[in-house]
Amino acid sequence: MPSSAALAEFMCSHIPITPSVRVVEIGAGTGRLTQALLKNGLSAQNLCIIELDPAMYNFLCQNFPHVTIIQGNACHLSQLLPESWFGAVDCIVSGIPMVNLSFENQSQIIQACLGTLSPQGKILQFTYGPLSPLPSRKLGLSQKRLGHVLMNFPPATVWQYTKAVSPSGGRKISRIKDLKQQSLKQFQRLKKHPFNNNF
Numbered sequence: 001m002p003s004s005a006a007l008a009e010f011m012c013s014h015i016p017i018t019p020s021v022r023v024v025e026i027g028a029g030t031g032r033l034t035q036a037l038l039k040n041g042l043s044a045q046n047l048c049i050i051e052l053d054p055a056m057y058n059f060l061c062q063n064f065p066h067v068t069i070i071q072g073n074a075c076h077l078s079q080l081l082p083e084s085w086f087g088a089v090d091c092i093v094s095g096i097p098m099v100n101l102s103f104e105n106q107s108q109i110i111q112a113c114l115g116t117l118s119p120q121g122k123i124l125q126f127t128y129g130p131l132s133p134l135p136s137r138k139l140g141l142s143q144k145r146l147g148h149v150l151m152n153f154p155p156a157t158v159w160q161y162t163k164a165v166s167p168s169g170g171r172k173i174s175r176i177k178d179l180k181q182q183s184l185k186q187f188q189r190l191k192k193h194p195f196n197n198n199f
């Protein structure tokens with residue numbers, strides 16, 4: 001079922017579209033989101049589409065002749081995208097029905113996406129269920145529910161995912177540094193007093 005204009009507009013409203021912003025759309029289907037992205041000012045040269053289905057791919061090529069459209073599986077994103085896009089993608093919008101995929105498949109797609117996103121980059125995904133369509137924690141993602149769009153069949157919820165940053169990451173590093181320093185001191189004392197293990 002093609003996404004509604006309302007769902008496409010809602011997703012676009014969460015992408016700060018500037019002349020330099022780069023967007024990748026995975027699983028574009030009939031191109032409803034593509035159309036909205038272009039209508040909202042995204043330059044065709046800053047949009048790249050990955051579509052698995054050959055018939056959908058041909059349909060998209062006919063309807064969006066100025067956009068780069070690649071037929072392939074999003075789990076091979078890093079091999080499919082132009083090299084200059086690596087680490088420079090601001091947003092990945094996904095129409096892929098993630099809930100229907102195995103964890104392994106989800107993980108392949110998400111790791112490929114994280115590899116191409118810029119440090120502040122994000123993934124937008126819609127789903128028809130009430131819960132996150134991706135197991136964020138297991139996939140190393142932070143999730144945010146952006147909202148619910150009733151004017152879609154079926155009504156859809158939009159989620160935003162970014163690379164998770166461990167809150168204890170900084171503390172862990174300083175703990176490792178402390179332990180390294182302690183071991184070094186012990187080693188130096190041991191060198192000075194090789195027969196005294198009493199410290």
Ligand SMILES: C[S@@+](CC[C@H](N)C(=O)[O-])C[C@H]1O[C@@H](n2cnc3c(N)ncnc32)[C@H](O)[C@@H]1O
Pocket residue numbers: 001002003004026027028029030031032033050051052053056072073074075095096097
């Ligand atoms: C639900 S449809 C997208 C709906 C789209 N928003 C629209 O309005 O038409 C999902 C699309 O994802 C594509 N797809 C599914 N798995 C994919 C994958 N691993 N890589 C790329 N495209 C995929 C399907 O071929 C299909 O065209």
